[in-house]
Amino acid sequence: MPADDPGTVMVFAPVPLLTVTIEQQNDEAELHVHPGGQGIWQARMCAGLGASVTLCAAVGGEIGKVIASLLGDEHIDVRVVHRSSGSGWYVHDRRDGSRNEIAEYGGAPLGRHDVDELYCTALAAGLRAEVSVFSGVATEGVVDPEVYRRLATDLTTHGGTVVADLSGDDLSAVLAGGLAFLKVSHEELLDAGRAGDDSPEALVGAARKMRDEGAGSVLISRAGESGVALLDGEPFLVELPSLEVVDHRGAGDSMTAGVATVLARGGDLHEAVRTGAAAGAVNVTRHGLGTGRREAIEELSGRVRLTPFHS
DSSP: OTOOOEEEEEEEOOSSSEEEEEEEETTTEEEEEEEEHHHHHHHHHHHTTOOEEEEEEOOOHHHHHEEEEEESSSSSSHHHHSSSSSOOEEEEETSOOOOOEEEOOOOOOOOOHHHHHHHHHHHHHHHHEEEEEEESSTTTTOOOHHHHHHHHHHHHHTTTTTEOOOOHHHHHHHHHHHHEEEEEEHHHHHTTSSSSSSHHHHHHHHHHHHHHHEEEEEEEEEETEEEEEEEEEEEEEEEEOOOOOOOOOOOOHHHEEEHHHHTTOOOHHHHHHHHHHHHHHHHTTTTSSOOEEEEEHHHHHHHHHEEEEOO
């Protein structure tokens, strides 16, 4: 790939959400309405880092119409499937500086015809892309984990590079399908019983098991602590730049997007992890999820340290 090629990324975001957030600016309340969910935030960051992004998603009902309309304002190519059931949403209040949930709805499960249409849309876009990113859902049961396994298998079989940020049954499914790069948080591994504790030793052990199950390389985030990476079988500690936190949500999604963008333009694994760590660090300094100035991320990436880990 030419050095100036931005790379192409397909983001599989099966069930995006409508996000409504109330903020306080001086003496005035502000209402922010955006398309959201893990895949939207990842696609937004990939585009911000210069990738050519195609987003594949299913939306439905009145909420879905709003999501589809707002997606037109994003700097991405959107491939929407209109589902038979309603899309999900949430309303959060941040006026006191913390994020308080007022109400939320994860959306109805995708029907068989919805899945068929979305699968074919994502398969076509994924076959054309250098990298395909699989994003998770807000509520279990909305998407059958088998969809992730089938799509990972089909794309990998035909030479695609799959990057995933999933947990629970969806994680197990994508491992069974096979993928090039897995990003997961240590909390998700603990919840799933895949790691006994959050020590680097335990997380490296969990990463090795997931490599045996089908992941080429693994990056495990640990909130404010150094991350753990298993890159081509070699373990590393990932020391992230320390920045003041405005909102920690979205950091992991930005990390995944940074990795995917570098891999899509032909970068190596070490550069991908450094960029991902920097993208996650910049994201926490902002209120907007999946956002961050490219110049800041590129500057910070040189300050991320990958230290070989010896247990």
